[in-house]
Amino acid sequence: MSPSAEPDLRHHGDAEVRGDAAALTDLAVNVRTGTPPAWLKAELVASLDGLAAYPDGTAARRAVAARHGLPVARTLLTSGAAEAFVLLARAVRARRPVVVHPQFTEPEAALRDAGHPVERVLLDARDGFRLDPAAVPDDADLVVVGNPTNPTSVLHPADVLARLARPGRTLVVDEAFMDAVPGERESLAGRTDLPGLVVLRSLTKTWGLAGLRIGYLLAEPGTVAELERAQPLWPVSSPALAAATACSGPAALAEAAVAAERTAVDRAHLVARLSAVPGVRVVGPAEAPFVLIRLADAAAVREALRASGFAVRRGDTFPGLGPDWLRLAVRDRETTDRFTAALTEAMGKVAAERAPGCGREPDAAG
Template sequence: MSTQGEPGEPGEPDLRHHGDAELRDAGASLTDLAVNVRAGTPPPWLRSRIAASLEGLAAYPDGRAARRAVAARHGLPEECVLLTSGAAEAFVLLARALPAAEAAVVHPQFTEPEAALRAAGRTVRRVLLSERDGFRLTPSPRQAGFATADLVVVGNPTNPTSVLHPAGALASLARAGRTLVVDEAFMDAVPDERESLAARVAGGLPGRLVVLRSLTKTWGLAGLRIGYALSDPETIAALARHQPLWPVSSPALAAAEACCEPAALAEAEQAAKEGAADRAYLLDQLSRRTALRAAGQPEAPFVLVRHPRAAWLRARMRERGFALRRGDTFPGLGPEWLRLAVRDRETTDRLVQALSAAGAGS
């Protein structure tokens, strides 16, 4: 684990680059392995619930029912829930609302937390996890990079490394006077949501704990923008004061309520199990039939792979109809990294065949 200070050096990663850029202007011509939204979503029943909400568009949004649903889903008081316009809005709220003399952002990870902190004028220190350790967090809260931070941000499971950090390792970062932010945007894609800290936001850890969730990934709602923050009532109230009026639309609220119902949770759990099996198949096929190897121990619906000519390979794969996510825009990674979304086995078979044809065979 190492640290990195202010950006601005040559080759500094573009923190505002995201996987959707790989699909722009491509229409339906590319098989999307660049964006981590589950394929074939939203399901028909969810589309119907969202469509039904359009009848009430003349009224201002009322988030009370959705807030109650999210609270019940996590076994928390309503005062511990804040609905947001996607998890990305929560990063902006955190950067603006909470005091932080020095923030430590664990990388490689989703870049919006750091971008939001810097835009708010916060001092940010990067804590870089090592490939040698499988990009896993070591559970030492006073290790270099964390010792003076009064705000720490870490993803779990982490995008793009697909690492699922032990809950105990994350909890060890909590301390009095510090805000620990855990981005669990992909946690519902992990069977049993093991290693989640959501249940501990109401107490039990020193300092302040904020857990962020997204409904975008599992349910295919990137265009609707719906997520939420879980924390203690005081923190939730502080974040809410920085939201505009009616920050979440009525269709998004309807989706949040629907996705917290027992049948939806059961469907998400089944999808997580199927996704784990599809990921295992992808890893096996990459190992058997290509020169690509995944970093660490992937646990999320995407894998991080290395190739010495990744930019060249990504361009060749576009020619063959596949969009892959470049990895060099994530701090701590270089130009030899690519992220691949996990898809069904038929898509994986086509991917591996195309990789071999492109020159990435074993």
Template sequence: MPDWLADPVRASLDALAAYPDQTRARAAVAGRHQRPPEEVLLTAGAAEAFVLLARVLRPRRPVVVHPQFTEPEAALRAAGHQVDRALLAAADGFVLDPEAVPDAADLVVLGNPTNPTSVLHPAETVAALARPGRTLVVDEAFADTVAGEPASVASRRDLPGLVVVRSLTKTWGLAGLRVGYLLAEAATIEALAAAQPLWGVSTPALVAAEACSTDLARRTADAYAEQLADDRAHLLAGLRALPWIRVHGVAASSFVLVETEGATALREELRAHGWAVRRGDTFPGLGPDWLRIAVRDRATTDAFLSTLRTLR
């Protein structure tokens, strides 16, 4: 964490005798996305947002666009919903086709950029999924890994039924603090807030949300994203030089998705050499030949690629 984030989080420990108050954090997040505060709900990470949506909404036909982060579907199923899937194809680069989503879907969940494919779907393509009578949930947990957030719909107030879920745990390394937020129409926010446990977001988390909503935070995130793009290009060049590795789609986030025969064994071999990569077979639409690889600095990537070359 940069000092401008770490210092207020540490200082907030002196205020733990009081119950958390979302007012300042909501106002800061609202300003960040040009929305009124009543269209913002702070949550204990994006995971709580998905659970709240699953428990409060009553869709007749929810559809999750896959491959993507599995928690939204898991939350829907845990709440008793029967979930359909719209599977994007590797042959198409995992690019979103709005026609792949059934017209009857009254709840659609999509990640952008999508985890694990790293594909960034254009904002207008995402917007094409919105319509009256449908709730469109866009998971933008990795949106700030792209400089300028060109595909974000977080500030769109003209799209009916739009819900945007954001996380502060990725770029800022706050997974243990549990902080994120949800943007939606005021009536939706009111219903979700009524289902949220009292004081469910801690004071340090709220302080972090406020700090991460400043212009300084946006400039810092953009600088990180620009460096990430260079580091990702270096990783992709190294992976594409290996004939037994196939990269699908255009990677835009902090990880890349690859396909290779014997990925399960390769993952175990990498583990034995001190490297951890994410298995792909737990994502709907993928199988045992897929791996997600995180983007790191060039020195780390070169060491990883050197190990990789020795294993095949």
């Protein structure tokens, strides 16, 4: 893609491994490896006995509400966090919606599909993709921002995000990866004092449930009721409701906290190894279960890595990035060591092919 081309908002990390998952080490998809755990699989299997009945989300909503210390009326279960973006786009009457980029592209895609003229606030790599609330137009009545942000791995301070809330504005904070942050620091999930706040959560990343589709949102009761009216009947399946209940309990939260600490250690190892590779710039400090890197000829390097058995996420489909960016999921130390060795080799191979006199013309789009 040329720098001036419009990013493909519908491209997601699963496209990098589709059809070749068995042959590739997956650093493109941000789902925690080794999941779902055995106890969660057992909960899902047990729920199958109730498939003859229509789904009843009462218990799951109560569990999610209790998990965040909120009234049930402030919670809404969704078919993955992605459904929440569609509901917001259809139900919220916004004159000037703004999406803060780079971030997950589905919110903008959903808004555009619903006929909204979306404006972008592009954060700057030179500032580490940090958010300045003053960059958001004062009259924006719908603002969408990720925290921690996909793909930059930036964790914005909660007080900075809180400055975006105001009467007459819907502030959507996508916290799909917040449970992978130790202590869930900077989360706004429990806040009830910020007008127009909508917090989105996903259970698919930490618990390996991308195929089940389960997420939820937290908002003012009036907003929840309006979004619920936009949902079809029985939008969340019985197994997904069972997962929401199970993953909101004390034992699951304790397990997720341990996993978040382990991810932080593995991420530090990944960042250290990447930082030792000449020509690689790592965006930091990284706080999510993935990191964003910049390097020359990233598209060619990505293809060389694929040939070596590694799938990584291209960055040029995110508004505000370009062809020199890649996103990498955090994996265990052994996988990281194998990957960084393959990355070094791939970069050397691509550089050699680009060198004058190698028998081919340089890629003008590189």
